[in-house]
Amino acid sequence: MVHTAQDSAAGPAPILRPKLSELAAQIAENAKILEDYIESQGLPYPSFAADGPAKFPLPPAGSTPEVEKLHAARIQVLEASKSMLDLTAGPSEMLQWLVWGFNDTSTIHVIHHFKIAQHVPETGDISFTELSEKINVSSLKLRQILRYAMTNRIFCEPRQGYIGHTALSLLLRNEDSPEWAWIGYNTEELCRTGPALVPCLEKYPHSQELNETPWSVAHKDQGFFEYMDENPESAKRFGVCMSLWSSGDGLKVAPLVTGYDWGKLPEGATVVDVGGATGFVSLEIAKANPSLKFIIEDIAPLSLEQGKKNLARDHPDLVERFEFRQHDFMTEQPVKGADAYLVRFILHDWPDKYVHQILKSLIPAFKNGTKLIVSDFVIPPANVLPPREERTVRALDLVIFKAYNSNEREEADWRRLFAEVDTRLRVDSITRPANSLLWVLELTFVDE
Numbered sequence: 001m002v003h004t005a006q007d008s009a010a011g012p013a014p015i016l017r018p019k020l021s022e023l024a025a026q027i028a029e030n031a032k033i034l035e036d037y038i039e040s041q042g043l044p045y046p047s048f049a050a051d052g053p054a055k056f057p058l059p060p061a062g063s064t065p066e067v068e069k070l071h072a073a074r075i076q077v078l079e080a081s082k083s084m085l086d087l088t089a090g091p092s093e094m095l096q097w098l099v100w101g102f103n104d105t106s107t108i109h110v111i112h113h114f115k116i117a118q119h120v121p122e123t124g125d126i127s128f129t130e131l132s133e134k135i136n137v138s139s140l141k142l143r144q145i146l147r148y149a150m151t152n153r154i155f156c157e158p159r160q161g162y163i164g165h166t167a168l169s170l171l172l173r174n175e176d177s178p179e180w181a182w183i184g185y186n187t188e189e190l191c192r193t194g195p196a197l198v199p200c201l202e203k204y205p206h207s208q209e210l211n212e213t214p215w216s217v218a219h220k221d222q223g224f225f226e227y228m229d230e231n232p233e234s235a236k237r238f239g240v241c242m243s244l245w246s247s248g249d250g251l252k253v254a255p256l257v258t259g260y261d262w263g264k265l266p267e268g269a270t271v272v273d274v275g276g277a278t279g280f281v282s283l284e285i286a287k288a289n290p291s292l293k294f295i296i297e298d299i300a301p302l303s304l305e306q307g308k309k310n311l312a313r314d315h316p317d318l319v320e321r322f323e324f325r326q327h328d329f330m331t332e333q334p335v336k337g338a339d340a341y342l343v344r345f346i347l348h349d350w351p352d353k354y355v356h357q358i359l360k361s362l363i364p365a366f367k368n369g370t371k372l373i374v375s376d377f378v379i380p381p382a383n384v385l386p387p388r389e390e391r392t393v394r395a396l397d398l399v400i401f402k403a404y405n406s407n408e409r410e411e412a413d414w415r416r417l418f419a420e421v422d423t424r425l426r427v428d429s430i431t432r433p434a435n436s437l438l439w440v441l442e443l444t445f446v447d448e
């Protein structure tokens with residue numbers, strides 16, 4: 001199904017006066033649905049204990065209507081429980097705990113940094129004293145830090161003075177996992193942007209520069225990309241984090257292959273994939289559209305080399321239809337007069353000033369009828385998404401501001417940007433392919 005941004009424009013007002021008894025009833029009803037399913041299927045019952053499942057035991061979303069209902073029930077329980085918790089705490093107590101959120105992050109940071117989970121035996125326990133000797137941190141301090149972490153269900157104290165695993169702390173043992181990279185990147189690098197937010201806003205209240213961000217304030221004036229260039233280990237870890245994020249269904253290439261009518265391009269048309277990395281996106285489009293040709297452009301020679309090699313090895317029959325060129329998309333587009341220019345998952349990383357530059361650099365290459373296909377996030381205004389999705393979207397939006405001075409864009413933001421770049425850019429459609437987080441914005445260059 002294809003939704004337009006307008007479809008979702010009029011959302012419900014936030015529920016500011018939920019009733020405790022109604023929330024409790026919702027929780028009870030949906031919890032029963034979940035419990036019945038788990039028990040009827042003989043699945044491991046969710047628990048915090050070390051032998052508990054790492055994820056809530058439901059099949060992946062989207063497979064059957066029954067599974068969809070189960071996922072909806074889970075969301076209901078999560079959302080109603082959060083409302084119940086917040087309402088019962090009351091505003092004053094809620095605020096006191098909210099501002100202490102840094103205690104949660106910093107204790108996980110210690111556990112990650114000192115590899116504490118690796119020193120706690122997988123089964124059984126270890127005393128604070130022995131652990132203290134192993135990692136050279138005072139036993140008293142360890143006790144303070146870990147007993148706080150235990151309130152988040154990370155480790156437990158099965159007998160006084162001894163630490164054992166829970167399902168959460170066990171997840172902190174595997175250094176090869178994407179979760180390990182995610183926690184390292186967030187606790188050691190990204191979380192520093194928290195205390196840097198106010199100084200950054202004081203110093204650069206209106207900046208759109210990459211080295212005037214909360215990230216740069218926290219990292220010796222280095223912009224995000226500059227920092228990653230100079231710290232290859234961090235860049236590698238960030239890459240693993242991104243793979244965790246991009247391996248999710250919502251960022252797969254398939255929805256762009258089927259969600260845009262590539263058949264409307266002329267027979268034998270050329271598509272320029274701007275910032276196309278290895279060309280993995282174009283490859284999938286090429287497989288489904290045998291007449292199209294592709295030029296993959298990227299600033300990173302290693303990605304282009306890798307893409308070329310992969311293509312020759314895995315799809316020798318497609319080599320003829322592909323070209324790889326190094327190009328900086330901030331500078332004038334060298335491939336003139338192609339039929340379509342694809343800009344996928346690029347622009348959301350850049351503040352408006354640079355989106356202008358990227359798009360304006362394309363204009364001299366356009367002819368009348370050229371298609372500009374942008375695939376990116378289109379976020380809704382407030383009060384459209386269910387609360388949990390809303391929080392995810394707002395968190396990502398905040399993070400890209402902190403790292404890149406960028407922002408996720410609503411449909412109106414995109415339309416304004418395109419109009420500012422060139423009035424000859426006509427927006428034909430803004431659609432969201434099914435099962436995709438990325439939308440497809442189709443534009444035509446009209447120069448008659």
Ligand SMILES: C[S@@+](CC[C@H](N)C(=O)[O-])C[C@H]1O[C@@H](n2cnc3c(N)ncnc32)[C@H](O)[C@@H]1O
Pocket residue numbers: 274275276277278281297298299300303327328329330343344345346
């Ligand atoms: C988030 S990735 C997107 C890759 C791909 N388009 C996709 O859909 O997943 C951003 C890409 O932009 C490239 N890039 C960053 N700055 C660039 C620049 N100035 N010129 C060209 N490519 C650039 C990066 O090397 C990377 O491959």
